[in-house]
Amino acid sequence: MFSDREDVLFSDLHLKEDTFYFLYVGEIKADCLNQFVSETLGKIHGGRFECISIVPDVMESYPHRNILVINSLARNLYTRTSRKYSCRMKAGEFAGEVSRSATVRRLAEMLIARQGRLYIHVYESLPQLELAQMPGAFLLGPEGSVASIWNNKLYQLQMLSGQVPLMDYRICRNVQELYSSVESVSPEWTEGIFVSRPYSAAGVNSFIIRSPGELLDKEPLNQDTYFISRYVPHDLDPTVLGVVGNEDDVFIAAIADQEIENGNSFRGSAFPSSLSHKEQSEVREHARMVGRALGRSGYRGIFGCDFIVDHQGRIFFVEVNARKQGTTMEMCCTLENALPKDTPSLMEMEYHAVVHNRLPPGRQEIKEAIQGLCWRTYNFKVDREVVTNYFLPMDEDERDLFRQVRQEGVQHKMIIVEHPGHQRCVMPGSFLGRVVAVATNREDMDRDISLGKFMLQESITIRE
Template identity: 60%
Template sequence: MDEDDVFFSDIKLDPAVSYFLYIGELKSDCLNQFVKETLAKIHGQPFDFISILPDVLESYPHKNTLVINPMARQLYRAKGRKVSFRIAPREFASLVSASTTVNDLVRELLDRQGHVFIHVFESVPELTLALIPGVRILGPSGHIANIWNNKLYQLQMLKGTAPLIDYRVCRDAELMLETARDLWAQWPDGIFVSQPYSAAGVNSFLAHSQEDIENKAAHLKGKFFISRYVPHLDDPTVLGVVANATDVFIGAIADQEIQDGNKFRGSTFPSALAPPKQEELREITRKIGQVMGRSGYRGIFGCDFIVDAQGRIFFVEVNARKQGTTMEMCCTLENALPPETPGLLELEYHAVMHDRFPENKVEISDALNNICWRTYNYKLDEEAETNQIVPLDEDERDLFRQVRDGSQTHGVIVVEHVGGKLAVQPGTFLGRVVAVGQTRAQLEDDIREGVQRLKESIFDALKTSNLSPSGKNDHADGN
């Protein structure tokens, strides 16, 4: 083992089991149980997974975890304690692809199995392990996903397909400021400023004055596009799977909670939008997926929209990856569809491997009568220190099943908590709250309870900021 690139490892392989790799953040590690079941079902043999994570935690949720994080090792040596922080997906993919330990593991699995599947939250070109013969990413091509995550490319490719908001492209900050100055009379409600690659409030912002733009864009370089801000009531998101140029599966629609115009805090299902409006969203998303399919995209994607007071739908963006609530979408479909019906991860497998869906796929046309859920992503905007772990009380899939069958009417869990006695840097997930109930009314109090558990896991000196899920100073802004 190369000690320079490994922060933690507890890998012990069973010779009777085939393994796939998960490469990504802990927030999507929960999806591996669905991938594991999909591979066992399709290949008729036992599968398990090895998680390769960047996350620094007090302890890890399951065996066969490998943590690649050179900076964490350096911080641990310097500070004498663990420090939890986020690594950009592309940087992490580069670290994993260059890791001697990971490459040795891939070679060992290829010798044992003849092939290795890799499950990812987001495909990126920097994950060059995909170039090794016998290795297959269970998701879209990193290069194609990278193209589709370019917001300017989306706008250009989806003209005539999606209802776009009026926008302007600017080659640099100087032209962007000049262009914005001339548009305030036409766009009095605000101007949304973004760069081609932006996510979770990074490299994008909502401005309400020219001075606002000048203050917030001073440090940004490169190309921009600016668009008219549309006051709106709803921020729906639609999850789907692309199999080819015509076949697009639409999973479910949820309502996002967005802060400051572009910061994602969580989602609520089912959407509060009227059924005809939801059907319109489904068909727009299907057409977008078909455009993506013609470009070679295969796998899960998401589309974000806004709906104004007049009921008009406007396209916001494509996320050419899984969404932050993909786990909840998987649990929703698992409880809404017949037992033998393929779920999201099985559909993605067939899309990637065969360019088609299984014949027995079924979409849900209406929300379930007895399952509602809400999520809340809890991030810190200043450094904190945890004093205790927030334990996972029960498995998320079990919580969904128990609410569905009526053995409990509602419940809340905190997942992916970093643990106790860690320094947590700004921008890092402290944990995620998931509430499930038979009615939407039950979810608000449950989310507050989960947030309170997270607040109690950090030292008192750092609890002075308002971290209420309905307050203006929330610090949860990532998908």
């Protein structure tokens, strides 16, 4: 009914009369969170809620029905080559395409007329998602313009100065200032210099250099604002997930350790953190201070906060992720298996933060590592174009892995999720898949991650 081939690559809609629907707009990597959103909406409003997911991911198989795929880049590549490509879109461009889609707008209008209101769940709130401004639509996430401002690294540094421990940094208004600043600080910043544009994530738009000469190897550089900061040698990169209800009400979920490759490229996380109890307490309170600053600016919802801990145990703030981040699903599952049954989930907390300007009663923070529960993730990205030889299907739900290890006596389990399928071209910078391992001990968990990485590597051929 809604499959308009001008703007939708794939449509699998099958709506039921006795069910309420909400939309999810974002990459497939966060689609798993929608089961928690469904339960939250059903608990609060009564009735059965299901998700219609609008994603840019071109895959052979999806985890459920009611999927719409919008990706003009993949469409154009297919038109030119007759090959099915897995390729990432910039988040803002995807949000804009979704909002302009006649198919999506007809669907939203129909659901609003049928239900009276339409909740829209997002991985990241963006100003380009004008769909959320339709009468009767309600965004389950922070307001897009506020989130966008906070994702600017320069804004973060300026707003958090004096509130959390920052590394030495300099702002460079153009490339010429960048070169001169690097020359100026290099005699003192001997361990390295971190260079970044204001908006960067997972290693994109940032890099580390050891000398001014290495900056020449990065040309051509955009005529843009940059900032540089002193690189601090360290062993641990803790990440914290929290929820802002208001400036006085910030929930901290848990702390995990990030796996960083090449100095600044995020590849996954592991729980429990290897930080000492004292270090974890300090990191939690720094993150809470960040959450309060977010709250004062009107931010409501889930956020992430990254730090480093140097060899002397000193903690430094790295960045805020004013959105959900890579550990959100695992944090949801951790809280579900560590806390009493009726404790609000992270998705329920975000709902109350956005709708009621406060967090719900009954929430509990976990202060310690959970005995007998470890998890680790690994995001397998490709750095060159590859072709998949076969499909690695997801045979279990990630949430079930946690339940089996925590409640059913299973020693360890691993799954590979979000593999694009058989004979797919995967573009550089795109995900080939994600490995999730849950275990009662670190040794089994690490072995399972290695196995998953091997399986993903074996599933591809590098295109010449």
